[in-house]
Amino acid sequence: APPSPALSSIQHDGRRPHVVFVPSAGMSHLTQFVRFIVALSSHDVDISVVTVFPTVSDAEANHFAALFKEFPSIRRLDFDLLPFDASEFPGGDPFFLRWEALRRSMHLLGPIIAGVTPRVTAIVTDVTLVSHVNPIAKNLQLQCYVLFVASATMMSLNSYFPIYLDNKDAEADVGDVDIPGVRRIARSWLPQPLLDLNKIFTKQFIENGREIVKTDGVLINTFDALEPVALAALRDGKVVPGFPSVFAVGPYTSLANEKKDAGAEGEDWILSWLRQQPARSVVYVAFGSRSTVSHEQLREIAAGLEASGCRFLWVLKTTVGGRHDRDSLRDVLGDGFLERVQGRGVVTKAWVDQEAVLSHPAVGLFLSHSGWSSVTEVAAAGMPLLAWPRLGDNRVAAAVVASSGAGVWMEHWSWDGEEWLVSGEEIGAKLKEMMADGAAREKAAKVREEAAKAVAEGGSSHTSMLEFVAKLKAT
Numbered sequence: 001a002p003p004s005p006a007l008s009s010i011q012h013d014g015r016r017p018h019v020v021f022v023p024s025a026g027m028s029h030l031t032q033f034v035r036f037i038v039a040l041s042s043h044d045v046d047i048s049v050v051t052v053f054p055t056v057s058d059a060e061a062n063h064f065a066a067l068f069k070e071f072p073s074i075r076r077l078d079f080d081l082l083p084f085d086a087s088e089f090p091g092g093d094p095f096f097l098r099w100e101a102l103r104r105s106m107h108l109l110g111p112i113i114a115g116v117t118p119r120v121t122a123i124v125t126d127v128t129l130v131s132h133v134n135p136i137a138k139n140l141q142l143q144c145y146v147l148f149v150a151s152a153t154m155m156s157l158n159s160y161f162p163i164y165l166d167n168k169d170a171e172a173d174v175g176d177v178d179i180p181g182v183r184r185i186a187r188s189w190l191p192q193p194l195l196d197l198n199k200i201f202t203k204q205f206i207e208n209g210r211e212i213v214k215t216d217g218v219l220i221n222t223f224d225a226l227e228p229v230a231l232a233a234l235r236d237g238k239v240v241p242g243f244p245s246v247f248a249v250g251p252y253t254s255l256a257n258e259k260k261d262a263g264a265e266g267e268d269w270i271l272s273w274l275r276q277q278p279a280r281s282v283v284y285v286a287f288g289s290r291s292t293v294s295h296e297q298l299r300e301i302a303a304g305l306e307a308s309g310c311r312f313l314w315v316l317k318t319t320v321g322g323r324h325d326r327d328s329l330r331d332v333l334g335d336g337f338l339e340r341v342q343g344r345g346v347v348t349k350a351w352v353d354q355e356a357v358l359s360h361p362a363v364g365l366f367l368s369h370s371g372w373s374s375v376t377e378v379a380a381a382g383m384p385l386l387a388w389p390r391l392g393d394n395r396v397a398a399a400v401v402a403s404s405g406a407g408v409w410m411e412h413w414s415w416d417g418e419e420w421l422v423s424g425e426e427i428g429a430k431l432k433e434m435m436a437d438g439a440a441r442e443k444a445a446k447v448r449e450e451a452a453k454a455v456a457e458g459g460s461s462h463t464s465m466l467e468f469v470a471k472l473k474a475t
Ligand code: UDP
Pocket: 026, 028, 095, 127, 128, 149, 150, 154, 158, 191, 204, 205, 206, 208, 209, 371, 391, 392, 393
């Protein structure tokens, strides 16, 4: 439908821009949204945030509550999700079903945004919703941006993938994807669902990938020195001709209230324990906010940590047992492990303040699934990362880790869906080797210097943020 004349005739001259954020679900998506919103709030813009009811988890609800409490000038726009019948997608991942439920309610956004005062300038949304949100923005003659929570390399894959499929023999297997100007993404590195074009994730990915190009720009939690090739290829239109503005504005700064959000209590003992350990003696092990490691593989990791002889802090997410239930850890890790490593190793199911851990002098290495948020946090902290991808975009992110010098990627280690286990012996040997690797430490420190330069006044990310704000004000 054509925009109403009343709306289109209103000018923004000299007014503060008003940006409405439309986030999606998932803690790592929300954390990045909140960090970016807070960064933008210091730039003389009005900000509203669409919050969806019902919320998915307490962690997400708490995260939003903390934002609105600390920044009372940020408006909350309540949004009621329409009922969604998930039986259409038997066995679907709850994450992707939630995204689908959100997508199918997005037409309700138009009237809400049209009714807001002061008049809205731009919508900033999550990539998982963009194919439904951008048309609404265009209809209201508003700018629309994607705040992307993965890497620029992943952005290039997302926007190129639909074109790649269009040009490929429809019967042929998905295969390796050679992204023009960026790099070849091996078939085995693709987020697992993409190998099946009938998966709900894949359908969303393709629709969103086609729409990204029609937005006014993308904001990415990365910086030029971390992904120079992918950023240049996107900006030069090599990936997709006519690609919109690319603002590389990371790494974001975390917020003081984050550790409270997820309901962490009494985890200070972890930091006190770290304070008692010698410098660079501890391996920090964490595979993100979800449990994606089989119990058999967890036992091999335990054996590896034991064999390495290193001190360690292992944040273990498992759905077995409650957060404070040590017996369930015993069941998962096998009898005697916790006793044998007592004094030099700590295992916890708690939500830890990861950034505090990454910047702690006692920590010397991070064994991680290489989730993109973790990668950006490592870049900011200068902590060497041993990347062991588990799922989704983790292997694409690990390729960035390896090429940037932020860490080392164990390319042949198995991930979710590959049945074989990486042995404790191999894990232990690699940990020992990496803990003694001065060159890896130096490279990681270089990445931290580049990250600090990027966000400092005059740096590439700082400049990119100012360009984004200028574009908002130019409407
Ligand atoms: N993703 C994307 N386009 C989409 C949907 C998802 O690029 O339309 C990205 C998403 O941001 C993530 C990756 O695909 O980086 C894999 O998604 P998954 O849910 O497995 O990981 P998560 O978002 O939980 O880290």
